[in-house]
Amino acid sequence: MRLIEIYKCLCDETRLRILHLLSHRPLCVCHFQAILRAPQVKISKHLAYLRERGLVHTRREGAWIVYALPANPPPELAENMRCLQDCCREQTVFTADLRRMVKALASCSGPLAECCAPAPKRRGRKTAHA
């Protein structure tokens, strides 16, 4: 993987926040919408940008698409993700995202998709994402 391509992925704030979140755990699109408070199309396009360049991959889980970092990233990517995670500890944008992520996942019981379920059956009060 060319180093420059990695940095091109990292040089947008939305993508940086996405990758930072993914360095903690896989997430589906609706989670990103909730955590980053950004419209679906914006999230989706940045995810596509990352996917096309191999920084993330996806698996379908029912109606949801779960995004995750690659299982065996090339060393340049792995090292940069380590660096990113380290640097993010000090910058409030990222710590705030983490807090929102925890909150968003709190309503998840078990597998990821649970908290995205339509829910009318279960609680009948919330919209799709937690």
Next chain:
Amino acid sequence: MRLIEIYKCLCDETRLRILHLLSHRPLCVCHFQAILRAPQVKISKHLAYLRERGLVHTRREGAWIVYALPANPPPELAENMRCLQDCCREQTVFTADLRRMVKALASCSGPLAECCAPAPKRRGRKTAHA
């Protein structure tokens, strides 16, 4: 220093090569021209971009401007520079630059500016940069 600003600096190949070279030693503009084989204006503008964002600083040395990494960089920058230097070892663009740097500096005797000196007095055969 905001992380995103650092990545914006890293996401252009010319700037990446410049920073990589600087992670080894300070250099003046004419060195970059020679090593990167790029026109003066291109080098100069990318250096300005980096300077305005605090990734490099300059000192004048006679007619030359010597660019260097900051002496006490903020931790985010220091860590990313470490990461960069590490990753560059494997990518040919950067190793080739290093080779050209060594060659360009070979004709330097002592302080940096020496190899940029007009030289008619000393050897009278080369143009400004080595």
Next chain:
DNA sequence: TACGGATATACCTATATAGGTATATATGGT
């Protein structure tokens, strides 16, 4: 003071891309 060399900058153009609106596609449930 005039000149040449080193570097910076003003200006222009082309391209990438971020962000939005509207729409398409896929999936599960009725």
Next chain:
DNA sequence: ACCATATATACCTATATAGGTATATCCGTA
């Protein structure tokens, strides 16, 4: 088959920026 939800994409617009040409500035020297 139909609908609602989740996600992706086509299309448009605005902006950033890369790269070039021409020119300005700064410095040392004659």
